[in-house]
Amino acid sequence: MASLHFWNEFELKKPPLVTLHVNDTGFAKNVFVVTNRYLNQLSGPDYLEFNQTAALIGRLMARRKNSFRCMPGFRAVCKLNAALCRLLRLDLPRELEHFRGALPDACDEELSGEMPTRNSLEFILVRLIAFHRLHERIRDCCEATVKYFGQMIRSNFFMEFLTLLIAAVAKINKLSLLQANNCATLYNKLQPQLTKFPLVEKHKFIPENCNLPTQLRLIKAGQPLVPAEEAPSASVKLQTQLPPLVTKVEKAKERAKADVGTVVARKSPKAASTQPTFQLDSLATVEDVKHFIVRESKARKKTPDSCVTKAIQNHEWLAATTLFERKLQAREQKKALNVFRKYIDSKI
Template sequence: MLDPWNDQSLLPPPINTFFCKHKLDLKELTYTTNNIVHILSRQSPLHKESAILSRFLYKFDKKFRNDIGYRNFKKVNTALKKYLTLNLLKDVENFSSYLPKENDNELYLPTRQMLEYILIRIVSFSKLMLRIVVCSKQSAIFYLDRIKRGESHWMCLMPYALLSRIWSMSLVLLQHSCNWYNQLHQVVDKLEVKGLPFLPLDYKLPDDLEEWLDMKNLNSHCSFNWTCKIKINIEAIAMEDDSGDLCESILDYVSQINENTDTADEHDIKLPSIIETFHTEDVQLKQSDVGVAVPRNILGKSADPPVGNKNKAAIHSIDTVTNFNSLKDFINKEEVLRNELNDNALTSHLSFMQWQALKTCLLNLDTNKNVPRKLQRKVERIWQEKCLDYK
C-alpha cells in the first residue's frame, strides 16, 4: 500500500466546519496560508525554465541519449511534470476560504481532516522538490566535468546553466515547504474531527519535516564519492628530528621507526625492523632468479630504442621550451610519441580532446610580444592546469 503522500489518486475529505470554543491563534494560521498562496502564485520563472528544459530534451535526445548526466537530466523533467500536476495552490486556496474573517462573531473553523489533507500535499510537494534538487545537482556534476575536460563544452554549458537555475529555485521552495509544514502542524491537535478519519489508523504525520527529509545531509545525497577529493595534511604526518627539522628522506623516517621499536617494552612482541626486512627480501630475490616482469601494456610495441634515441627521449621535457620554435618541436614530438603509444609521452594520461585543448592553448600564445622568460612561465602555467592537474 502506498503512503498517502505518494498516492496521486488520493481524494480530499468532505468539506465541513465546527464551532471552536477554545482560543486559537487565527492570525498565524491565516498568515501561513496567505504566505503559501503568495509564493506559489509567483512561480512563473520555474515554469519557464521547465519549458526550456523539455525543449532541450526534445532537441538533443539522440546526441546525449547514452550520457549518465543526461539520464539525471530526464529525471528532473519527470519530477517537474509531476510538480505541475500537483496543484497545491488550489488546495490551499480552498482551505483558506473556509477560515473565519476578522469581523465574524462566531468562530467556525475547518475540520482536522481538511488540514491533514493540506499537510499531506505539502509533504508530496517537498518530496518532489527534494527529487529535483538531488537530480539536478547530480546531472550538473557530469556536465561540469565534461566542460572541464573540454568535451562538447559548448553543448554542455546551456544544460549546466539551466540546471543551476532550477536547482536554486527548487531549493528555496523546499525550504519554504518545511517552514509551512512545521507552522501548520502545530494547529492539527487544536482542530476537531468530524465524520470518518482521513488518514489510516497506523499512519502518523511527521512532527518535523526537515528531520524527516534529512535536510542536514542534503549535500551528501547530491554528490558522488568520486567528486570528493581527499586532502592529506602532510605536516601532521611528517616527523621531526631532534634539531626540529623535518626528515630529509624516507630512510631517515624508517630509521626513526626502527629506533622506536628497539626501545619498546621487552615483554612486547618484537617485530623485525623495516630495513632488515628490505635486506632479507633483496637477498632472497638475488638467490632465486624469477625473471623480469613484463607489463601487458608494452606487448606489441617495438623493442628498446638504441642508446642515442634514449638520450633524445630523456631530453623531451616541457622545461626545454624557450621560444616558439622549441614549442613547435615539443608539440610535434609529443604528437609522434602519443601516436606510437610510447612510454616517453608526457600526455599519455590525457584523452584526445584534452590533448587538443592543451595543444590549442599552447599554440595560441603570442610569442612575438612575450619575453622568453614570460613565455616560459605562461607555458608552465598552462601545462600545470591542463596536463598535470589531471593526473
C-alpha cells in the same frame, strides 16, 4: 498503505471540505496569516522564474532526446523533468486557496465560527510533504546531471548546449532549495495547530499506520539532504563539493611535466677564438679608405662570415661605397672621408 509512500500517491483521494461550528476561532488567525503569506510567495517572481526555467529544461531535453538518450546524465535530466511535471500536477496553490477560503473571516478567542475539519488540514499537510519531497528529488537529479555533463563540458563536447543546460539546472536547484524551505516553514507552523481543528470520525483521511512528521527539516545551501545522525553508517555520504575532474589532456600534461629526463654532464664549450678588432684609426686618409673598400669587397665575396664588415648588408655596403665615390668625384674628399668613417663606426 505504507506510511512512507502515502504522500507519493498519484490519485490521493481528497476528503470532503466540511466546516463545523466551534466556539473559539482565535487559532485560525495564525493559520490564515501563514497560509496567506505562503501563497503570496508562490505568486512572486521567484516562483514564476522557476516555472520558466522548468519549461526551458523540458525544451532542452526534447531537443537532444535522440542524441543523449543513452547517456546516464541525460537520464537524470529526464527524471528531473518528470519531477518538475509531477510538481506541476500537484497544484499546491489551488489546494491552499481552497483551504484558506474555508477559514472564518473574523477570528478571535471570544468569537465562534465555522472551521474546516482536521481532515482538510491533514490533506494540506500531506500535500506539503509531497511538495517538499519532490524538491529533494529535484535537487538529487540536478546534482547527478551536473556531475555527468560537467565532465563532458570540460572535454569541450557540446559546449554551447551544455553550458545552457547546466545554467538552467543550477538555477532550478537554487530556486528549488528556496521553495522547499518555504514549504517546510509553512508545515512546521501548521502542524502544531492540527489538534485544534474539529475532528469528524467518518471522514478519516490518514490511515492508522501512518503518522505525519512533527517537522520538516530546513536545508541550507551546500548542506547534504540526509543529516549525519540519521544516515546509516554503511551508506555513502553525499559530498558537498565534487572532487576535481582530471581529463586525459591534463593527465598527459602532468606526465610530461613529471618526465624531466636524466641529468647529463656536459663539457663546457671552448672559448671562441677572438678575432682581431678593426681599428677606425686605420682609415686616416682617402687612400686608406680606397684600399679598405677593395680589400673588404674581395673578402665579402670569398669569406662573408669572417670579414670585418659582415654585419653590413650587401645593399648597404654598395650604397656606402657608391656615396664615397660620388663625393670624390665632386672633389669633396674631406666630406667623403668623414661620412664613410662615421658609417663604418656605426655599423662595426
